[in-house]
Amino acid sequence: MLNLNRIHHIAIIASDYLKSRHFYCEVLGFQLLNETYRVERQSWKADLALCGEYVIELFSFPNAPPRMSYPEACGLRHLAFAVENLEQAIAFLKTHHVECEPIRIDSITDKAFTFFSDPDGLPLEFYQDGTGDGE
Template sequence: MELAKLHHVAIICTDYKKSKEFYTKVLGLKVISEVYREERRSYKLDLAVGSHCQIELFSFPDVPSRPSYPEAAGLRHLAFTVKNISSYANYLETQGVEVEQIRIDPLTHKQFTFFSDPDGLPIELYEE
């Protein structure tokens, strides 16, 4: 028995409208479905990441802040592969997103960098 592939990653945001715009307009992820669940006062937005994975973006009232620095146990960051890391980093900067300096992974010799979503969740770009 084995796990076949990653199906989705769930993210809880503090400002649904701002996060929806970031993931759909800035990152360009396509909306699969969007539902408002009245009983939970919560949105659930399913976003396609390529043809093999999804991000589930949730909103809930009064969510606690995510501990990031110093790093806390649990999910550390999301990572996406891109064909041209410099072009994508430049694009993000034109959208007002602060991007760290591009570095070289000492093990794989591939380029990578980080930026954050509206709630400070670290997101990595990794060269294919």
């Protein structure tokens, strides 16, 4: 049996690298660990961490084709982040002009969640981990 330890990273290709780096670092709070310009590929690559753990590779590539996100398409559906207080997370995103869908309740776990998009329309989710009162 294959013994996977954890997810190592998620790779995202941005249409506007600087805009997406700002979104993930300044809005969502990822830490920029390393940033490299790869001349041979005309491509930026940034390594981003969340809570000290390397999680996202953010890339730019010239003339990258757009990816279908909506309506539901086959492939990776969305990237979800656990938050302690969903209402506070939504309010924070609003201060950065990021709109969220109405809050829904997971019918299986009874937890609240919402969807929003990164600068390229990649579907992202906040999923309430706590009780909603900061615990």
